[in-house]
């Protein structure tokens with residue numbers, strides 16, 4: 001997302017803590033003390049809940065990572081084809097596939113490239129349609145439109161923020177080739193229903209697991225349930241190297257095609273066989289990733305523990321509803337920790353007022369995605385292109401424009417999403433989590449003051 005880094009920095013910079021100063025009657029704070037319902041909100045001059053504390057920084061960096069990069073720089077092997085078997089990229093592919101219990105991995109230069117590699121390798125192109133969610137990064141959509149296929153964006157579930165399979169079912173037609181479910185925030189979408197739909201209509205499933213490293217659904221790692229799964233290793237992600245991506249899968253032939261596509265159409269056998277751009281990851285990126293994998297499982301476990309703690313404590317606040325999780329979720333990734341804002345429990349003030357009050361308490365949440373992608377200008381752009389006019393009937397393009405209506409997504413973007421950047425912050429201590437809960441609870445308990453916030 002465009003303002004992602006800015007938001008993350010604001011969040012990290014703004015959060016701070018004073019929990020001990022919370023006063024005496026009203027809700028019981030997570031520290032066991034009672035908190036004064038008359039406590040003055042920090043935005044109106046009271047003491048902030050959190051101050052002068054920092055969060056674990058992200059991206060994660062340690063001396064092992066520095067040494068791995070230095071070794072690669074000194075080796076002068078910077079391109080993966082110079083050491084195709086034991087280089088850092090090949091090593092990352094083997095180790096990442098093993099961590100996910102996947103047969104194969106092909107690294108790429110970004111998550112967008114990983115997704116487009118799959119679109120191309122599955123032979124999806126002009127005249128074909130791919131159903132996905134508007135509540136995502138533009139990389140999801142870009143991976144479809146660069147192949148001149150049609151992304152059909154359908155509405156999402158209000159509580160899970162995920163693709164709604166019942167709505168997906170209504171948009172399947174004879175041109176539909178694939179569903180691209182997004183495990184948004186890093187937690188699994190309703191894969192039981194999505195896989196059943198795909199099976200019924202003979203569709204491919206390309207999992208956009210760009211936010212979902214190491215999350216699990218019914219005993220399988222996210223990214224390994226559909227035909228192929230894709231990850232982003234861009235800086236903010238929980239396993240990252242600046243810019244990077246990976247495709248994972250178990251189908252030998254398909255994964256061989258993925259390698260060929262990302263290698264400008266040139267196969268492992270050295271023949272130039274098909275259409276593909278050059279999407280190769282380089283050895284310096286591989287060097288960072290191999291070293292990042294060392295701590296990845298421990299960090300994933302910690303984020304899950306902290307997320308579970310937050311969710312258990314936030315039950316006390318009816319005005320914030322943690323992201324709904326589907327039956328079958330065994331763990332999340334918690335790239336982001338998100339909640340739905342319910343203004344009726346906050347004296348009917350808009351989300352912007354709540355966010356301001358919370359930031360003043362030292363806990364800055366973000367509203368995340370500003371616009372669902374069905375509202376961005378790329379839609380009119382592609383509908384005006386000669387390729388789309390040639391490959392889709394005027395009636396289909398008219399219907400496409402008319403059905404691009406996602407009211408739940410709009411409501412989440414405009415009124416409800418509350419997001420905590422989690423890659424670094426969810427590696428914090430229990431006291432850090434208590435600050436988040438106490439800040440939210442303080443604003444909730446003192447919601448009568450919110451109407452005075454300018």
Ligand SMILES: Cc1ncc(COP(=O)(O)O)c(C=O)c1O
Pocket residue numbers: 001110111112113136137139140182184208210211231232233234243244245
């Ligand atoms: C859900 C989702 N899909 C795709 C992408 C694209 O990944 P990348 O930025 O590595 O190209 C992202 C990145 O933020 C994402 O969050």
